[in-house]
Amino acid sequence: MPYPLNIYGFPQAILHLDANAFFASVEQAVNPELKGKPVVVGKERGIVTAVSYEGKALGIKRGMTIVEVQKKFPKTIILESDYERYSLFSLKMFDILKKICPVVEEYSIDEAFADLQGLRGYLHLSYEEIGSKIKEDIKSTLGITVSIGISLTKVLAKIASNHRKPDGLTLISGREIHHYLKDLPVSEVWGIGPQRAALCEKLGIYSALDLASASEEFIKRHFPKPVYEIWLELRGIQVYPVVPFTKDKYKSISKALSFHPTQDIEFLLAQLSFNLERACFKARQYGLLAKGVIIFIKDEEFQTQSLEIKLSHPSAYPKEILPLLKEGMDLIYREGIKFRQVGVILTDLISESERATQLHLFRVNPSSTDKDLKSLYRAVDKINIKYGRTTLVHGVSLPVTKEKPLKKGSSLRIPFLSVRLS
Numbered sequence: 001m002p003y004p005l006n007i008y009g010f011p012q013a014i015l016h017l018d019a020n021a022f023f024a025s026v027e028q029a030v031n032p033e034l035k036g037k038p039v040v041v042g043k044e045r046g047i048v049t050a051v052s053y054e055g056k057a058l059g060i061k062r063g064m065t066i067v068e069v070q071k072k073f074p075k076t077i078i079l080e081s082d083y084e085r086y087s088l089f090s091l092k093m094f095d096i097l098k099k100i101c102p103v104v105e106e107y108s109i110d111e112a113f114a115d116l117q118g119l120r121g122y123l124h125l126s127y128e129e130i131g132s133k134i135k136e137d138i139k140s141t142l143g144i145t146v147s148i149g150i151s152l153t154k155v156l157a158k159i160a161s162n163h164r165k166p167d168g169l170t171l172i173s174g175r176e177i178h179h180y181l182k183d184l185p186v187s188e189v190w191g192i193g194p195q196r197a198a199l200c201e202k203l204g205i206y207s208a209l210d211l212a213s214a215s216e217e218f219i220k221r222h223f224p225k226p227v228y229e230i231w232l233e234l235r236g237i238q239v240y241p242v243v244p245f246t247k248d249k250y251k252s253i254s255k256a257l258s259f260h261p262t263q264d265i266e267f268l269l270a271q272l273s274f275n276l277e278r279a280c281f282k283a284r285q286y287g288l289l290a291k292g293v294i295i296f297i298k299d300e301e302f303q304t305q306s307l308e309i310k311l312s313h314p315s316a317y318p319k320e321i322l323p324l325l326k327e328g329m330d331l332i333y334r335e336g337i338k339f340r341q342v343g344v345i346l347t348d349l350i351s352e353s354e355r356a357t358q359l360h361l362f363r364v365n366p367s368s369t370d371k372d373l374k375s376l377y378r379a380v381d382k383i384n385i386k387y388g389r390t391t392l393v394h395g396v397s398l399p400v401t402k403e404k405p406l407k408k409g410s411s412l413r414i415p416f417l418s419v420r421l422s
C-alpha cells in the first residue's frame with residue numbers, strides 16, 4: 001500500500017503521551033507502601049474509577065463495583081479519589097513535557113499531544129531520544145510511568161502509545177505503518193466508535209489496515225467526512241493539528257476546615273490564615289504560584305459567602321497574601337452570625353518556571369524581596385516537614401494550632417518534594 005510520506009523519512013512528528021493507570025499510579029507514587037500491590041480508586045462512588053497494573057493483572061476492571069472487588073479480590077487496597085492531587089500531578093507532568101516540547105495540547109488529565117516538528121535539530125536529539133527523555137524526567141520527578149507514541153499524525157501517535165503499556169515508547173515511521181495496523185481492530189482506532197465500526201464490518205473492513213488500504217473513492221462514497229479524515233491520518237497525512245491548550249479547571253488548590261459554629265473573629269481569621277498556609281505549602285511543593293485567591297465562609301445555616309481576590313503578581317507566600325485576605329474577610333464577615341467553616345482556594349495556578357519566563361520576557365529581575373520570601377519559606381517548609389506542619393506558623397494562625405494537635409510529617413512522601421529539597 002502506498003504511503004506518500006514514507007520515502008521521505010519522518011519530517012513531521014506528533015507525540016502522544018498517556019500516563020499509565022494514572023490515579024492509581026499517583027497514589028502509589030505518594031505512598032510507596034502501595035507499590036507492587038493491587039490498588040483501586042473510587043471508594044467514595046462505590047465504583048472502580050482506576051486500577052493499578054497489579055490489580056489489572058488480577059482481572060479488576062474499571063466500572064466494577066467496589067463491593068464486587070472486596071468480595072472477589074479481598075487483598076485489594078481501596079482508596080477514595082483525590083482529584084486535587086491527580087490534577088496537580090497532571091499539571092506537573094505537562095509542565096515537564098512542555099519544558100522539552102513547547103507545543104503541547106492537554107487532551108485530558110492524563111493524556112497530551114505534542115508537536116515535535118523542528119525539535120530534533122533544536123534539541124540535538126532523535127525522536128526516540130526525545131521520547132525517552134520525557135519518560136525519564138517524569139519518572140524521576142513524579143515517580144509515575146507514562147507510555148509514549150510518536151508518529152506522523154495524531155491518530156497514528158495514539159496507536160503508537162497504546163501499542164506497549166505500561167512504560168512503553170513506540171515510534172511508527174511511514175514505512176512501518178502497515179505493521180501496526182494489520183492486527184488492530186478497526187474499532188480501536190481513535191474516532192471510530194461502535195457505530196462506525198459496525199458500518200466498517202458491514203463493508204468488509206475489520207482491521208485498521210483494511211480501512212487505510214481502502215480507496216479514496218470507496219471511503220468518500222460510504223463514510224461521513226470524519227472517517228475520511230481518519231483515513232488520511234492513518235495514511236500519515238496530518239489533518240488534526242496539535243492545538244496548544246490548557247484546561248484551567250484543574251488549576252486550583254483548596255483548603256477548608258470546619259469547626260463548632262463561632263462568631264469569634266480572631267478565631268475565624270486564624271482559620272483563614274491557617275488554610276492559606278496549608279494551601280500555599282501545597283502550591284510550593286508542586287512549584288506553583290497563584291494569580292488569584294478565593295476566600296469563603298459558611299455560616300450556621302450553611303449559607304456561603306465568598307470573595308475573589310486578584311493578586312498583583314503570582315505568589316505562594318502567605319506573608320504577601322494574608323493582608324489582602326484580612327481585608328477581604330472584613331467585607332464578608334457579618335456581625336452577630338456564627339460561622340462553621342472558613343476556606344481558601346488558590347486559583348489560576350502557574351508553574352514557577354512559567355513565572356520565570358514571564359519575568360525574563362519583560363526583562364524584569366526578580367526583586368530581592370521575592371528571593372528573600374522564597375528562601376524564607378523554603379526554610380519554613382523544611383522545618384515543618386521534619387517536625388510537623390504546625391511547628392512554624394504565622395502568628396495569626398496560632399489559635400488553630402492550639403485547637404487540636406495535628407499529625408506529624410504528613411506531607412513527606414510527595415516524591416518531587418524530596419527532589420526540590422535535596
Ligand SMILES: [Mg+2]
Binds near residue numbers: 018019020021022110
Ligand atoms: Mg491513561
